[in-house]
Structure formats: structure tokens, C-alpha cells
Amino acid sequence: MSTPVGLISLATAQPPHELPQADVAEAARGVFRDRFPQFERMAPVFESAGVRTRQSAMPMEWYLQPRNWPERMEAYTAAAVDLFTRAARGALDEAGLTGGEIDVIVTVSSTGIATPSLEARAMGALGFRPDAARVPVFGLGCAGGATGLALAARLAAAQPGCRVLFVTVELCTVSFRMDEPSKADIVATALFGDGAAACVLRSGEDGFAQVEGVAEHTWPDTLDIMGWRVDPQGLGVIFARAIPPFARKHLRPAMDAMLSAQDLAVPDVDRFVCHPGGMKVIEALEGSLDLGQGALDHERQVLSDHGNMSAPTVLYVLDRARRVGLPRRSVVTALGPGFTASTVTLRAA
The missing domain is CATH 3.40.47.10 (Thiolase/Chalcone synthase)
Incomplete structure (x- = not known):
């Protein structure tokens, strides 16, 4: 920024x-x-x-x-x-x-x-x-x-x-x-x-991390992947298409483009801090970003201890990561309805 x-x-x-x-x-x-x-x-x-x-x-x-x-x-x-x-x-x-x-x-x-x-x-x-x-x-x-x-x-x-x-x-x-x-x-x-x-x-420059950049990518014709429908009894969840195979196939090109706009590439990122949508989503993220199986350890622990809390979940992961020590550069990323990937690039203090 x-x-x-x-x-x-x-x-x-x-x-x-x-x-x-x-x-x-x-x-x-x-x-x-x-x-x-x-x-x-x-x-x-x-x-x-x-x-x-x-x-x-x-x-x-x-x-x-x-x-x-x-x-x-x-x-x-x-x-x-x-x-x-x-x-x-x-x-x-x-x-x-x-x-x-x-x-x-x-x-x-x-x-x-x-x-x-x-x-x-x-x-x-x-x-x-x-x-x-x-x-x-x-x-x-x-x-x-x-x-x-x-x-x-x-x-x-x-x-x-x-x-x-x-x-x-x-x-x-x-x-x-x-x-x-x-x-x-x-x-x-x-x-x-x-x-x-x-x-x-x-x-300013203070804080436990500085925001280096932000980016989003929304895929066309993906409104049916996840969201809410409004019924007389309340909100009803929409999972019309499986998220893990979509993430495995499509996340990496979008991540490459988002990072490229910041003059970065995936190998420049020391740690991806990901929203753990579910165990299969975590595995798909590791595969798509070439992180290696088991790399998203904080994500697995947050999912185990709290479930998928929707939006706050990735910040729980970030909190765990910063308590053990953030690496030089990390990217906070989450997938959500739209269907959209959102990222925040952080540089540790």
C-alpha cells in the first residue's frame, strides 16, 4: 500500500x-x-x-x-x-x-x-x-x-x-x-x-505487522457455489457446488494474479494464513498453493477447536500464527460467496 x-x-x-x-x-x-x-x-x-x-x-x-x-x-x-x-x-x-x-x-x-x-x-x-x-x-x-x-x-x-x-x-x-x-x-x-x-x-509503521497490499478476485458465473437463501423460517445455506475441487483447480491462477499486482509470487510468501472452511478445503488449499500436506497446521487446530465460524475464523488462525511468531511475509486469505478470494499481505514487524 x-x-x-x-x-x-x-x-x-x-x-x-x-x-x-x-x-x-x-x-x-x-x-x-x-x-x-x-x-x-x-x-x-x-x-x-x-x-x-x-x-x-x-x-x-x-x-x-x-x-x-x-x-x-x-x-x-x-x-x-x-x-x-x-x-x-x-x-x-x-x-x-x-x-x-x-x-x-x-x-x-x-x-x-x-x-x-x-x-x-x-x-x-x-x-x-x-x-x-x-x-x-x-x-x-x-x-x-x-x-x-x-x-x-x-x-x-x-x-x-x-x-x-x-x-x-x-x-x-x-x-x-x-x-x-x-x-x-x-x-x-x-x-x-x-x-x-x-x-x-x-x-504508520507500528503494530505487530504492516499491511503491504490487499486484493480480491471474483470468478464469473459462480453465484451458486455458496451463500444464503431467504426462507420464511430463516436463512438457508447454499452449497450448490463442491468447494474443495473448485479451490484446488482455480485458486492458484487467481492467487498468482493477485500477488503479481504487488510484484510478488507464491514463493515470496513465507506463510499463507487461510480460512479453514473444512478439512477437505484445507487439503485443497495446500494442494493448489503447493504448500505440502500438513502445512496449514494452525488452520487445522482452529477448525478442530472452534469449527468454521465463517468470517472471524481466518483471524483466529492469524492470532495463533502471530503468537508463535509471524514470518517475514504472510498472506491472509479467505474464500467466500461471490465466489470470491480475498487477500491481505502482511509484513511482520
């Missing part, structure tokens, strides 16, 4: 309810076996997904009852504001800042609808100034962690001295559905969890 931007802090937050994968599989069998004839054939996904446990906004019993739109959004709003506040406060504390010192708040969330948006609802608790700019973003899905970080960096670069707080909150479990189960619903039940992450960015 033409103006240096420092990544000053990074914090994560989890909801209170633990969902061990074995318990989820047992509950899913009780719910889906009689409603979805192919359930037993798909049941091994609970073992192969790479998820050991994950956290949820509501206790498991809540998901076993039919829920409508108002109930889902009431649960989303209450839990999302709590997670937003805790993640943001963690990032502010690490940065040595108060909410009143933040100039811009970027909020990314695609698993619920809250108007006023989450940062407005958290303004009082976090002490944001009345003149702070609010930038709520919806629809990025799993790419939102990388895309939101890139947007926050661009805003910090645009106004020297500007302090930007980026918060992403996703409550994927609020959309678990029992009414008309599909293969996509079974996969979602095996993979998704809830979580939040927050970062503070500021123009």
Missing part, C-alpha cells in the same frame, strides 16, 4: 456454550434420521469434517425446537452485540486505546440482520464518539475476515492518523434448520460454529 498501515492488535471472543462434535452428531441423528433418508450415508461427515468441538450462542436444546425469523434474529442480536463488545474491548485494550479514540468502526456480519447495526448498539458500552464513522458490511460470508481487514486497512491508509476498529461477528448456528433438511444442511451442522474477532489498524 502507498501509505503504511500497522495492524496494532487482534482479539477474539467466543460464545458460552460448548458443542462437542459427538454430541452434535447424536442430536443430528435424532432430528434428521426420519426426515432425511440419506442421513446415515452422510453421517460420516461429522467425523471427517475435522471439528472436535465448537461454541454456540445458544444451548443445544434451543436448536432442537422449530424457530421462526423473529426468534432467530432476537437470538442473533443479543448474542452478536455481546460478542462484538467483548472482541472489540479486547482489541482496544491490547492497543492501549479507548473506544473514544476510534475514528472508524468497520463491522462485518452476514449471519443475521440488525438495524441499527451492531456497532451502533455497542456504542454506549464501548464509549465510541458520536462523530465516529460507522461502516457495517453484510454479505461477505466466509471471506469477510480477509475482506473486512482489507477494507479497514484501506480506510486507515486514506486518512493519516486515522484509527480504525474492525470487528467481525458471525452466529452461524442461529441458522441451523430442521424443517426441510438437505445435504447442505447436514454439512453445515457438522461444520459451523459461532465466534467474533476484532483488530485495530492505524496508518
Whole structure:
């Protein structure tokens, strides 16, 4: 980037309810076996997904009852504001800042609808100034962690001295559905969890890493790969095409182009920090980027401990990577609906 931007802090937050994968599989069998004839054939996904446990906004019993739109959004709003506040406060504390010192708040969330948006609802608790700019973003899905970080960096670069707080909150479990189960619903039940992450960015050379560049690539005619459909009961997950084979085949040319625009190539990257969409996605990323099997170790651990939390997940991976020591250059990358790859290139401090 033409103006240096420092990544000053990074914090994560989890909801209170633990969902061990074995318990989820047992509950899913009780719910889906009689409603979805192919359930037993798909049941091994609970073992192969790479998820050991994950956290949820509501206790498991809540998901076993039919829920409508108002109930889902009431649960989303209450839990999302709590997670937003805790993640943001963690990032502010690490940065040595108060909410009143933040100039811009970027909020990314695609698993619920809250108007006023989450940062407005958290303004009082976090002490944001009345003149702070609010930038709520919806629809990025799993790419939102990388895309939101890139947007926050661009805003910090645009106004020297500007302090930007980026918060992403996703409550994927609020959309678990029992009414008309599909293969996509079974996969979602095996993979998704809830979580939040927050970062503070500021123009300048300080921070644990500097943003060197940002890029996106959206493939044409891929709207059906992943997303939401809107039903009377709530949001319904769309997985119309398998993501792992698409990533294995198409990610490398797109990554080459995105890095080339920054005068870089894949061998110049010491560590890819990837969104772990699932175990098969991790393996596809390793294959496409020639990383070697097992290279994405932090990604596997985050998936095991938290599931796929959508947008915040890649920031959980970045947090693990920076705690053991970021290499000289890393690229934060995530895939999401669009179908889009988003990247943020970082240089360690």
C-alpha cells in the first residue's frame, strides 16, 4: 500500500456454550434420521469434517425446537452485540486505546440482520464518539475476515492518523434448520460454529505487522457455489457446488494474479494464513498453493477447536500464527460467496 498501515492488535471472543462434535452428531441423528433418508450415508461427515468441538450462542436444546425469523434474529442480536463488545474491548485494550479514540468502526456480519447495526448498539458500552464513522458490511460470508481487514486497512491508509476498529461477528448456528433438511444442511451442522474477532489498524509503521497490499478476485458465473437463501423460517445455506475441487483447480491462477499486482509470487510468501472452511478445503488449499500436506497446521487446530465460524475464523488462525511468531511475509486469505478470494499481505514487524 502507498501509505503504511500497522495492524496494532487482534482479539477474539467466543460464545458460552460448548458443542462437542459427538454430541452434535447424536442430536443430528435424532432430528434428521426420519426426515432425511440419506442421513446415515452422510453421517460420516461429522467425523471427517475435522471439528472436535465448537461454541454456540445458544444451548443445544434451543436448536432442537422449530424457530421462526423473529426468534432467530432476537437470538442473533443479543448474542452478536455481546460478542462484538467483548472482541472489540479486547482489541482496544491490547492497543492501549479507548473506544473514544476510534475514528472508524468497520463491522462485518452476514449471519443475521440488525438495524441499527451492531456497532451502533455497542456504542454506549464501548464509549465510541458520536462523530465516529460507522461502516457495517453484510454479505461477505466466509471471506469477510480477509475482506473486512482489507477494507479497514484501506480506510486507515486514506486518512493519516486515522484509527480504525474492525470487528467481525458471525452466529452461524442461529441458522441451523430442521424443517426441510438437505445435504447442505447436514454439512453445515457438522461444520459451523459461532465466534467474533476484532483488530485495530492505524496508518504508520507500528503494530505487530504492516499491511503491504490487499486484493480480491471474483470468478464469473459462480453465484451458486455458496451463500444464503431467504426462507420464511430463516436463512438457508447454499452449497450448490463442491468447494474443495473448485479451490484446488482455480485458486492458484487467481492467487498468482493477485500477488503479481504487488510484484510478488507464491514463493515470496513465507506463510499463507487461510480460512479453514473444512478439512477437505484445507487439503485443497495446500494442494493448489503447493504448500505440502500438513502445512496449514494452525488452520487445522482452529477448525478442530472452534469449527468454521465463517468470517472471524481466518483471524483466529492469524492470532495463533502471530503468537508463535509471524514470518517475514504472510498472506491472509479467505474464500467466500461471490465466489470470491480475498487477500491481505502482511509484513511482520
